[in-house]
Every structure is written in structure tokens, then in C-alpha cells.
Amino acid sequence: MLVRSIQKHHMDGNGWIDVGYSLLCCPHRKVFEGRGPGNVPAANVVGLNSAHYAA
Numbered sequence: 001m002l003v004r005s006i007q008k009h010h011m012d013g014n015g016w017i018d019v020g021y022s023l024l025c026c027p028h029r030k031v032f033e034g035r036g037p038g039n040v041p042a043a044n045v046v047g048l049n050s051a052h053y054a055a
Helices: 002-013
Strands: 023-025 031-033
Touching: none
Parallel strands: none
Antiparallel strands: 023 031
16 A cells, blocks of 8 residues: 555656656565666656656
8 A cells, every 4th residue: 555655646746657666665575566677767857757757
């Protein structure tokens, strides 16, 4: 549920196409794959997030 809320914030709140992290870890010692390796980096610099926004 926590991982889904982070994804929802990134997608609905930021307008990104998915969660901005490659991996997410929960307090229950589970690891979830986010964007995954080899995908657009989640840079937080002006002009570098353009690939994260839905068309």
C-alpha cells in the first residue's frame, strides 16, 4: 500500500508516467521494482524530467 501511494503521488501529483525510483523498499523487507534498470533516470534538474511527463 505504501509503494502504491508513492507511485500515485509521482504519477498523479507530479504528472510522471510512473514512479521515479528504480527500486522501492518497504518496512516489511520487500523490494519492489519501480522504473527498473535501463529506463529514463529520475533527474530533478530543470529540463531533465521531460521524458517523465505523460503526453
